[in-house]
Amino acid sequence: MIPEQYKDLLNTTALAHIATIGPKGEPQVNPVWFHWDGSYIQFSQTTTRQKYRNLQRDPHIALSIVDPQNPYRYIEIRGVVARVEDDPDLAFINGMAKKYLGVDQYPYHQPNDQRIVIYVEPEHTSQMG
Amino acid sequence: MIPEQYKDLLNTTALAHIATIGPKGEPQVNPVWFHWDGSYIQFSQTTTRQKYRNLQRDPHIALSIVDPQNPYRYIEIRGVVARVEDDPDLAFINGMAKKYLGVDQYPYHQPNDQRIVIYVEPEHTSQMG
Numbered sequence: 001m002i003p004e005q006y007k008d009l010l011n012t013t014a015l016a017h018i019a020t021i022g023p024k025g026e027p028q029v030n031p032v033w034f035h036w037d038g039s040y041i042q043f044s045q046t047t048t049r050q051k052y053r054n055l056q057r058d059p060h061i062a063l064s065i066v067d068p069q070n071p072y073r074y075i076e077i078r079g080v081v082a083r084v085e086d087d088p089d090l091a092f093i094n095g096m097a098k099k100y101l102g103v104d105q106y107p108y109h110q111p112n113d114q115r116i117v118i119y120v121e122p123e124h125t126s127q128m129g
Numbered sequence: 130m131i132p133e134q135y136k137d138l139l140n141t142t143a144l145a146h147i148a149t150i151g152p153k154g155e156p157q158v159n160p161v162w163f164h165w166d167g168s169y170i171q172f173s174q175t176t177t178r179q180k181y182r183n184l185q186r187d188p189h190i191a192l193s194i195v196d197p198q199n200p201y202r203y204i205e206i207r208g209v210v211a212r213v214e215d216d217p218d219l220a221f222i223n224g225m226a227k228k229y230l231g232v233d234q235y236p237y238h239q240p241n242d243q244r245i246v247i248y249v250e251p252e253h254t255s256q257m258g
Contacts, residue, residue: 019191021150027191031146062155066144
């Protein structure tokens, strides 16, 4: 699914800019930390976030990742949310903190945050550079 | 419309990740060069690009800009396409090449490309950091 020559972008610490469909059918987009497990793009959310509500309503999603070493090289991945998993012990978000911050524990966790992991199944890509 | 403490992001050479609605109602997103004139976010397209066709169908758009100096600081701007202008002498795309590449002429122009400038009117923002 992911072109071989762009797979390296999925193992960088680039941010993924994730686009979802808002309540009025409008596009919304913001940057997130992500992990690629070879099959799915994964990212963390809290259950109160707009993005999670958007995806419950419409599971279509697109994400754009730019090569940190070359701003003229990027991949866009479009797909759907394949599943959502709980992250009760914060294993996933702590792993993201390790990847992006180099620390063992995600420092911004709030006691009432319910963390989930969203799995995106790629269906289509576009790329440049 | 744009919070004062985030206006500096609109004068950086960050890329804007622009989300539009595709032909099946799905989100699409990719990075573009942009210019902020104090009222509108402007970016260049060719008339054959998917993004332009998307915006002719549905003028809603969102864009995400991350601070090049601080990956935990960003602004999302949602809005609509206020107008589209021709760029027959390539003044706009050449200006973008000056901003992002430091050269006077956009080096990737193809003879048959019809360049336009898309003006986005901000209606809502979200931000972090």
